[in-house]
Amino acid sequence: MSHQNLRFLVQPGGKLTGRIRVPGDKSISHRSIMLGSLAEGITQVSGFLQGEDCLCTLQAFRTMGVQIEGPSEDGNLTIHGVGLRGLTAPDTDLEMGNSGTSMRLMSGLMSGQTFDVRMTGDSSLSKRPMKRVTVPLALMGARIDATEQGTPPLEVHGGSTLKGIHYAMPMASAQVKSALLLAGLYAEGETSVTEPAPTRDHTERMLRGFGYTVHTEGNRISLEGGGKLTATAIDVPSDISSAAFFMVGASIAEGSDLMIEHVGMNPTRTGVIDILRLMGANLELLNLREVGGEPVADIRVRSAKLQGIRIPEELVPLAIDEFPVLFVAASCATGETVLTGAEELRVKESDRIQVMADGLQACGIQAQPTPDGIIIQGGQLSGGHVTSHNDHRIAMSFAIAGLGATSPILIHDCATVNTSFPGFVTLAQQAGLGITTDGE
């Protein structure tokens, strides 16, 4: 979160080859700390993502008295669970950095505690909407103060008696669903959430892995409060959202043949594969297996001629974090790509529709933002100066764009790449991207 001036300079062209393994899944890593801390017994985690977002979650639980050993260099953690009622009052604010997942999921969990906490975020998180969790949590009996605009910092007051509610979510959000289910652990009776479209189900899967009963019937997910979590082992697969940069890179760079190992294939996350295949990408899934309750595969990507498509709206929540790099794929495709139904992209770490449109235009691509999406005319990426607005996924997407560009791309404000993908530059260099950094 320091090094605000870190810049990436990407040389045009090149190809991606060899075998790589990207770091652990961010969503699963967050949840491993939360549920491991609240379980009874010792939870061993392997493959934990040592990105700043997940380290914020880890530090928050340490601050509330949980003993956590690690992470070791290869991502092993030992969490000494304290049980659902075993956290202690922190003596400082809980700093959530850049991480929407931490702030929103913790809002639910903290609502069930006996003590008050104050949660803060960096300049990006401090602008993100929190009413989507504070409003339904208040219906359960939680007391949470936010700014007048409904943004962080959040003060969650302890000692509330929570009651289960039945909530129809207005937007497809795994963070909102998870916040309510986690509060539901502490609530009287049943808590249920109905989703307008399927979203990532890591919370439900992991709760079941910790021995908690969660019902999923169609788009309705429910649990009863008052149970307990029993420690387990968690093997975190590689993050498909990080793998996506290399899937697009190897697709657009002629002569590429890249194997991405041990990638999480949870069906609520694989929209990027479906979308790239609809565009004509050559992605082969090999060695499909199940690891710790989550499907995993190796992905072989060879370059292919991509064509523009109209992206099916039902795939939007299943690829929500991959759109910045999918816009790069669309820029290198033949014809027009149209995205609709994706207004959620406007409230991520940056307004990902506007920021990507600005950056692509700066690189010679016609990209027309719309209220809920974008229209991109495939063409020739030229190169140019872009800013990520401190959004990790924007920075990495423009780094990948270099593979399809005719001149260098200089990307400003790249330090937040460490929130989700520490080691990105080194791994990308190894695979063949001509990327260097300055300004550290």
Ligand SMILES: O=C(O)C1=C[C@@H](OP(=O)(O)O)[C@@H](O)[C@H](O)C1
């Ligand atoms: O639950 C999660 O781990 C996440 C859910 C998604 O957010 P929304 O719930 O806001 O869609 C996603 O964008 C984020 O990166 C991680």
Ligand SMILES: C=C(OP(=O)(O)O)C(=O)O
């Ligand atoms: C949106 C993201 O994360 P978060 O909401 O946790 O900040 C992301 O990683 O793209």
